[in-house]
Amino acid sequence: MPKLTVITIVYNNVRDIERTINSVLKQTYKNIEYIIVDGKSTDGTLAVIAKYKERISRIISEPDKGIYDAMNKGLALATGDYILFMNSGDEIYDEQTVEDVFDSSPGADIYYGETEMFNDNWESLGRRRHEAPEIFNWKSFQFGMNISHQAIYVRRSITEPYDLKYKYSSDIDWIIKSAKKASNIVNVHRYVAKYLVGGMSKKKHRESLKERFEIFTKYYGLIPNVLNHIFIAGNLAIYFIKHRRTND
Numbered sequence: 001m002p003k004l005t006v007i008t009i010v011y012n013n014v015r016d017i018e019r020t021i022n023s024v025l026k027q028t029y030k031n032i033e034y035i036i037v038d039g040k041s042t043d044g045t046l047a048v049i050a051k052y053k054e055r056i057s058r059i060i061s062e063p064d065k066g067i068y069d070a071m072n073k074g075l076a077l078a079t080g081d082y083i084l085f086m087n088s089g090d091e092i093y094d095e096q097t098v099e100d101v102f103d104s105s106p107g108a109d110i111y112y113g114e115t116e117m118f119n120d121n122w123e124s125l126g127r128r129r130h131e132a133p134e135i136f137n138w139k140s141f142q143f144g145m146n147i148s149h150q151a152i153y154v155r156r157s158i159t160e161p162y163d164l165k166y167k168y169s170s171d172i173d174w175i176i177k178s179a180k181k182a183s184n185i186v187n188v189h190r191y192v193a194k195y196l197v198g199g200m201s202k203k204k205h206r207e208s209l210k211e212r213f214e215i216f217t218k219y220y221g222l223i224p225n226v227l228n229h230i231f232i233a234g235n236l237a238i239y240f241i242k243h244r245r246t247n248d
Contacts, residue, residue: 001031004098004153005080009070009090010049012037018048019122023091023194025055029098033057033080036230037070045088068162068170075161082111082153085171089196090150101153101188109182110134111153113192120198128195134187138179142220144173145212150193154178166215168208173215 006024010017024034036049038061046061054057058077064070071085086092093116101111114132117125131145140146149171160182162170179185 001029002081002102003031003079004029004082004084004102005033005035005074005078005147005156006084006086006092007071007074007078007117007120008034008036008088009039009067010036010045010087011070012041012043012045013088014041014048016089017045018051018089019084020088021049021052025052026088026128027098028095029102031080031231032098034239035074035077036060037060037064037074039070041063043133057117061205065164066167068164068166070197072161072164075159078156080156083156083159084153085149086193087150091194093193094189097192100190101192104188107185107186108184108186109155109158110185111188112147112185113151113188113190115148115151115193115195116191117195117197120196122196125197127191132187133199136179136185136187137182138219140179140218141172141176142224148176148195149175150195155182158182166211167205169211169215172212173218173243176215176219 008020010020021036024032034056035058036056038049038059040061040063049059060073060077060080064073074085075083084130092098099247101113104111112132115128117128119125122206128148130144132147132151133140136147152175154175155228160174160177162174164170
């Protein structure tokens, strides 16, 4: 039974933090280290966390330099064999998820699965537009981020700290770096996470897209990246046309 470190980043999210905590604590898989990194919340979030302090491995609450700085703090504290980031507002899919992930294949460097999207009223929006690929490697993000960071379990020994020069898309860089080091990547063929849409990368969409382009150019080259983005734009247009017809 490998040890999984689940890290939750939160700042002033008293409405959603309890959902996230319960999704971790109710797992049938018991070898879980749970770390919560709070950015010095002032809205009652810490009072909610305190209700569960006996079942949470580590809680820190202090100002940070942004979400990826906070995620690095969690990484530095982690002692598990694998890392999973499940930030406030998101959930591990169901109580059996972690057990199913590790039962799928022993000893993988990375496990990944599918994500279900939810709106601000916690109503399902269905699967992410970018479906998780049947086979994943470090080149798989060429046509878009098809695995969310809530849906990927990474062996801690192949992880690095998040690059703080990226403020909105450092998770993409982090996953690609890890995937380049991985020798065994397993698709668990199930939903593993519920994702609350509207995070920082959505609020700062233009800046996030610029960072993504820079990251993809670094790994895939400028000309291939430009051509890939033309392909992405075409697929996006087709998606919205089909989606609009369905709504009509």
